[in-house]
Amino acid sequence: MKRPLAILALFLPWPLKRWVYRRVFHYEIDSTARIGFSLIMPAQLKMGPRSRIGHLNLCKGLQLLDIGEASTIGRGNWITGFPVGHPQHFAHDPDRQPSLRIGSHSAITHRHLIDCTNQIQVGSFTTIAGYQSQFLTHSIDVVANRQDSHPISIGDYCFVGTNVVILGGASLPNQCVLGAKSLLNKAYTERLKVYGGVPARAVADLPEDAAYMNRQTGFVW
Numbered sequence: 001m002k003r004p005l006a007i008l009a010l011f012l013p014w015p016l017k018r019w020v021y022r023r024v025f026h027y028e029i030d031s032t033a034r035i036g037f038s039l040i041m042p043a044q045l046k047m048g049p050r051s052r053i054g055h056l057n058l059c060k061g062l063q064l065l066d067i068g069e070a071s072t073i074g075r076g077n078w079i080t081g082f083p084v085g086h087p088q089h090f091a092h093d094p095d096r097q098p099s100l101r102i103g104s105h106s107a108i109t110h111r112h113l114i115d116c117t118n119q120i121q122v123g124s125f126t127t128i129a130g131y132q133s134q135f136l137t138h139s140i141d142v143v144a145n146r147q148d149s150h151p152i153s154i155g156d157y158c159f160v161g162t163n164v165v166i167l168g169g170a171s172l173p174n175q176c177v178l179g180a181k182s183l184l185n186k187a188y189t190e191r192l193k194v195y196g197g198v199p200a201r202a203v204a205d206l207p208e209d210a211a212y213m214n215r216q217t218g219f220v221w
Contacts, residue, residue, distance in 0.1 A: 002025070002041060005020070005024060005025075006025075006040065006041045009021065010037060010038075014034060017035065018035075021035075021045070025045070027044070027046075027047075028044075028045065028046045028047070029046075029047045030047055030050075032049050032050050033047035033049065033050065033051045033052065033067075034051075034052050034053070035047075035052075035053045036053060036054045036056075037055045038053055038054070038056060038057035039057070039058050039060070040053060040057070040059045041060045042060070042061075042062035042063065042064060042065040043063050043064065043083075044065070044066075045064075045065050046064070046065070046066040046067065047067045048067060048068045048070070048071070048104065049069045050069060050070045051067040051068065051070065051071050051072065052071075052072040052073070053067070053072075053073045054072070054074045054075040054110075055075050055076075056075050056076045057073060057075065057076065057077045057078075057079065058077075058078050058080070059080075059100075060080055060081075061080050061081035061082055061116070062081040062099055062100060063081070063083070063084060063098050063099050064098075064099035064100075065079070065099070065100050066099070066100070068102055068104035068106065068124065069104040069105070070105045070218055071104060071218065072106075072108070073107075073108045074107070074108060074109045074110040075110045076110050076111040077110070077111065077112050077113075078112075079100060080114075080115060080116065080117075081099070081115070081117050082098055082138070082149075083098060084096060084097075084098065089147050090138075090148075092148075093148075096117070096118050096119075096149055097118065097151075098116050098117055099120070100116045100119075100120050100122075101121050103122060103124030103125070103126065103156065104124045104218070105124055105125045105217060105218025105219075106122055106123065106125060106126040106127065107127050107218060108122070108128040109127070109129055109131070110131055112132065112134070113132075113133070113135070113136075115134075115137050115138060116135075116137060117137045118138065118149035118151045118168060119151040119152075120135055120137060120151065120153075121151065121152070121154065122154045123154060123155045123156035123158060124157075125157045125218055126154055126155070126156060126158040126159070127158070127159050127160065127218075128160045129161055130162020130163060131163065132162070133160065133162065133163060134164075134165045135152055135166045136165065136166070136167055136168060137149050137150060137151060137152055137168040138168060139167075148168075149168055150168030150169035151168065151169070152166055152167075152168060152169075152170055153170075153171040153172070153187075154166075154171075154172045155171075155172055155173050155174035155175070155191070157174055157175045157213045157214075158172050158175070158176050158177070158178070159176075159177045159178070159212065160172070160177075160178045161178055161179050161181070161182065162180045163180055164178055164179075164181060164182045164183070165182075165183045166183075166184045166185075167184065167185045169187060170184040170187060171187035171188060171189075172195065173188055173189055175191045175192050175210075175213045176190075176191060176194070176195060177193075177194045177195070178196070179194060179196030179197070179200070179203070181198075182195065182196045182197055182198065182199075183197075183198040183199045183200055184199070184200045185199045185200070186199070190202060192205060192206040193205060193206065
């Protein structure tokens with residue numbers, strides 16, 4: 001029943017669409033938040049003040065989509081997960097959280113593939129830039145012969161370049177840059193670094209006073 005209603009809501013003007021989301025789906029949407037022409041179907045949705053979801057996005061299979069104050073999801077993003085409670089898939093991991101959590105003043109730009117079979121955390125004042133990046137939290141464990149998943153963490157004040165691949169279990173620390181076309185496949189801990197390459201490694205240092213890492217508003221003019 002939820003999917004047909006979500007499809008119907010696509011074509012409603014925003015005030016009426018927001019009313020349906022709040023009253024029928026019990027989504028928590030701030031009065032200053034807005035959703036464009038997008039199919040949004042997580043089990044739970046939380047949108048903070050001045051947050052935005054643009055046009056032509058698909059979001060399904062998530063337990064939670066949580067977007068902080070003044071954060072945005074751009075256009076054409078494919079955000080999917082695998083619901084909890086399946087008797088076979090991921091049954092060995094009862095604590096798995098298929099969710100996307102975005103801090104305040106952050107942005108996911110356009111045409112990215114975001115697999116939230118396990119949790120993806122994006123910090124505050126962080127930019128997922130460019131186009132066609134892939135966040136992949138699940139794969140096949142060939143030793144155990146089963147589907148497996150691991151969370152991804154992107155810290156505060158990070159810049160993720162275009163067309164990257166980030167795998168489950170990877171972590172980009174606070175105040176770091178991930179270079180374009182890089183593969184991040186492990187959890188790093190050192191802040192103020194530029195990580196790049198396939199696979200990514202630390203390739204340069206960033207100054208403590210870098211303006212991007214100390215800004216007070218998310219949008220960069």
